[in-house]
Structure formats: structure tokens, C-alpha cells
Amino acid sequence: MDLFEECKNKLGNTYKILDADAEKLVLNKLNAYLLKTGNGSIDWNNDAIMKISLDKLIEKVASQEFTDTVVIITDTSDTPIFSTNLILALENFEDIVALSNTVFLYNENYIGTFTNSSPNIMLGLLKKTIC
Numbered sequence: 001m002d003l004f005e006e007c008k009n010k011l012g013n014t015y016k017i018l019d020a021d022a023e024k025l026v027l028n029k030l031n032a033y034l035l036k037t038g039n040g041s042i043d044w045n046n047d048a049i050m051k052i053s054l055d056k057l058i059e060k061v062a063s064q065e066f067t068d069t070v071v072i073i074t075d076t077s078d079t080p081i082f083s084t085n086l087i088l089a090l091e092n093f094e095d096i097v098a099l100s101n102t103v104f105l106y107n108e109n110y111i112g113t114f115t116n117s118s119p120n121i122m123l124g125l126l127k128k129t130i131c
Contacts, residue, residue, distance in 0.1 A: 004079060007095040014085040018071065023081045026071050030106050033126075040075055040102060042113050042122065049111065049124035054090070057110060057123050061086055066109040074100030093121075 008015050018026065035043045044051065061068045070086045079099050089096060089105065097103055097116045105112035105123075112123040 003095070003098050007092065007099060008082075010092045010095050011084045011088050014088055015082055016084070017080045017082045026073065026081060026106055030073060030104060030111070033111055042104070042111060042124070044122065044124065048127050050127055052110070052123050052125050054121055054123060057112075057125075058087070058090075060109075067107065069107065070110075071106045072096060073104040073106060075102040075104075076100045090121075 033042055033046060033049060035041050042049070057066075060066045068086045069083055070089055071081060071083045072089060073081050076099070086105070086107070093114065097114055101117070102113060102115050105114075108126070110123060110125050112121055114121045
């Protein structure tokens with residue numbers, strides 16, 4: 001079993017691969033929040049993003065202020081873009097980050113990134129949709 005299959009199994013029935021149209025839409029939205037330098041990093045100085053702690057985000061999801069469905073996007077083309085439950089994604093952080101050097105979390109209300117070189121997860125609330 002490869003790393004992707006392991007990750008898929010850990011996420012269980014919350015795991016869903018996006019179809020081509022949904023994938024294109026999510027990538028276009030994510031790209032609107034990335035630095036224009038082309039290095040694939042989120043522009044944390046973007047006025048449309050307000051940094052938030054992991055605890056605060058979980059609190060907002062638990063209170064149903066935000067949906068718990070999150071899209072996972074890796075920086076490798078051989079890993080499909082998929083959606084899952086935010087809490088399960090966080091619980092299986094190590095399995096997800098093993099898929100790629102950089103992993104993005106995307107939801108209409110929040111964005112995040114983590115890398116396999118750092119245990120820190122950067123998260124931000126999206127104040128407005130910019131695309």
C-alpha cells in the first residue's frame with residue numbers, strides 16, 4: 001500500500017476525490033491567495049486573509065459557524081485533490097503531509113498550509129472571496 005492509499009484509508013468515508021470541474025474551481029480560488037512570485041506560498045499579508053489559531057478555527061467549526069469540509073491540495077501533480085473532514089485531516093496530519101512537501105487546506109471560509117519540514121500549521125480566515 002502506498003502513502004496515498006494509507007492516507008485515504010485513515011480518512012475513511014469522509015474522503016472524496018474532486019472531479020475535474022471542482023478541482024479547477026478550487027485551484028483558481030486558491031491561486032488568488034498565493035504570492036504572485038510563483039513560489040506556491042500563501043500571501044499571508046493579503047488583506048483578505050486574517051491569521052487565526054488552530055484552536056479558534058476548531059471552535060468556529062464546532063459551533064457550526066463554518067463547515068468542517070476542507071479540500072486538501074498538495075504541491076505534487078500525482079496526488080489528486082480531495083475533500084475530507086477538517087478534524088480528521090488534523091488528526092491524520094502526518095499521513096497527509098507525507099504526500100507532499102507542501103499541503104494546502106482550503107474552504108470557502110478559511111485557508112491553511114503545512115509542510116513536512118515544520119510541525120506548524122498556518123491558518124487564516126478568508127474575510128472575502130477575491131476571485
